[in-house]
Amino acid sequence: MTDPRPFGPLRAGLLGASLLAVLLVLPGCGLLYSHNLEYEDFSLHGNHDVHQLRRTGDTIQQVFDAYRRLFPHLEEKVNECRICYEEDPLSRERIFTGDLRQEGYYLPVLDLIQLSPRRPQGETDDLSVIFHEMAHHFLISAHPETASVYWLNEGLACCLEVSFFEGTGELRSPLFHPTLFLQAQRLLRRQGSTRFREELEELLDANWFRFHRTDGRNDSYAYSWSLYWHLLRSSEGTLEERIHAILEMKPERIREEIPGLLRELARPAEVHLHSIAGDRGLRTWALEQFSELPAVRGEWFIDELEEELSIERSPKTALNPRSWSVATRLMNGRVRGLDRSTRNGWHGRLAGALSREDLPFEIRCAVAEALARDGSRSWAYIEPLIELLEHDLPELRIAAARALARFSRQKPTVTNPIFWRESPAAVRSVEVREWREWYARLRR
Template sequence: MARLAAAVSICVAFCGCGLAYKNSLSRDGFIVYTNDGPEFLQRTCVRIERIYTCLSEVFEIPRPFPWTTRIFLDGRADGLLDYSYNPDLLGYYVPFLQMIRIDSRAAASNLVSDLDQVLLHEIVHHFLVSELPGISGKCWLNEGLAGNLEVGIIDEKRAEFPLLNPVLLKIARRELAGNKKRNQLRDLLRSDWKSFHDEKTREKNYALSWAIVYHLLEAELPAELPLKARINRIHAMDEETITALESRWRNNILKLDVVEKLGELARESAPGKRLTALWAIQELGRSRGFNVRRSLAILTKLFDDEASELREASYVAFLELLSNNPQMPFLDPEKTGKALTRLQSVIADREAKPRLRALLVGNIDHHRTLKKDWIPLLIETLEDSRPMVRAAAAGALSKMAAKPTIVSPLFWTNASIEERSVEVGEWKRWLAARGSR
């Protein structure tokens, strides 16, 4: 009776909940509600529309969609059930209401990619429940597939699914290494919703679910099969078939080295793997701890890749790696020094792509390292012929140098040469005075 009352309460609240939001937008397959402004709504709808388009291709669903999902973006986190393992982004999907709710206030404090990931995770749940009858009763498969597909990379024209989830791999390896004698799969496959989402074991269950689904998709099923066909085969597998794979699964996950795998993906040259390669390079830039030196070696090797897109991505990833790991110059001073010299030469090269130069300049403000003083180069760059490069240099100087400056991009893009020369002259005098101390 209590469950029935709760269900009725949710339905009543749901029927009128759209009225409580200031803005909404409808597209094929979904309606988005939010109290954020129209610009945020438009941008988010574009991202959601891309997700729906790519998943319709994965699951081979004809358009228009046979259903409409209601997606609510708000900041009311109190009392909501957290279906995601990321504590910073609250999201959940209610199948019988075809409703997704996401804490956009938490998302706004994170990277855009984090919002994309939680959107993709919850929308994947909707597609899985709609296309695979009975999957709601298989928590391990429902969450395992969402954990694999949430790392999808989607742009304007296409989508790729690397399946590798570095965060969940780390948790899964830790759990398997710490429980070598315990069989994990049988309990995992038999978990109901309540036990699966228990606060004490939820993180572990998400990670192990990702790990077994990843193993099945990548190691047990033919790679030439389309993703949908592999998903359908897993859905059709019985418990005994899967639990019999415990030993092979454990060995595969424990041997799966995240840096080695990311390096392999980063070097993908096939046209259909371009997005995956760029994603892997970005992930290498986020390495920490014992993985830093090996990630550094892979990224600096990519500096000489034939594909300009991969070279440029590796430059930015290197700067992020350095920002996250200020000890890097001590771990490998030779590679770090050569890499910094290479980036300085790219920034100084007036023939290099302006967008790339501005991107690098905009990413060096946190990267003051031994024997590399960026300030003289940045002051010189204030006189660059490219407006976006000048503006990026001014922004970096405002964070790196102890001197007030005009930061407004409009000044550096639109002001006359005479006006800019006054500001550049002040910088040059400041630099000369600093050098004479």
């Protein structure tokens, strides 16, 4: 005989609570969040600092607007979406892990985006996860049939996640993902071209479980990005036209492109970055990517760097602190293949910038900060840095002290910014004199 009351009070309560939790969580319901902001194209929900949430919302709207301009035909079909924002709990506690990939996912059936961006090193969210998830939303809104074509969706999203906004607010999309490129190269080296090709072909028909399997999930992103990037390079027209061309491609046609991809992966990353650096709008970005490579040959970037800091040819970047910072990092990084005179010439030029009163102080600060962060391979910087310790501007004194602290373990110094900002000149001069004596001994 069966129980006449299959729903006892406890069971009914449990079932009801579970159902309620699921129903509340899945649609990203605003009831779950303390702050709910309405924007033109989306609603944003979050629990933490509402001012931070608003800043994030403004950035997301900026991405939305930029994508609308980038995809004028897709744009008509893009739905409104709900975005749930969770500040990365570790970042909130100022704990930064070395993970490169940011967190986020997209549920097409609910037009729901979950964002939990990490802050790899600093105070602000990396925008890549926003670019990534928004790319899914635009593509799947306009082409719902692509929702289950995982390689294609992730390929496009990874191409767009390296995008950035210029100072003018214009979106720039290099499409080249250095991290995934190097990962795809490693896969190719490890597996050989035959196995690499088989893996890639298998991924073209992969379902969700195959694509996101635990042991090869990061590899799936590298395969997908590399193929999509290669297909974009092989197509012509605007980005939107090229995306359409890829959507129209038959599977056999896509497979025919794999040998071409293998040839692209056989070339070093420097070759591709060199090509990107030819685009003036992407040059600073490309130079920064050069500086992130484990080792780089100087001939791939030296002309572009010269152009970047030439006041006659590139007045905009020549007065941009970011350009000077990347120049300092490059010339003091692991660069191979530059002759001694070229290298010394650059060290002299960058060290000279520290002393140039005609340059904006932000540029001089940028050079000193780059030295403080990454160290140096030349003594040419020491004298101008010591001079800066007596500069009228406290920002320059602080940056110079930080850079000098990086130079020598034999000469301990005071790093406290309040000392360099507010201490009387007479007190600071003791420290400056010590530096001068140390440098004089060093030269002898």
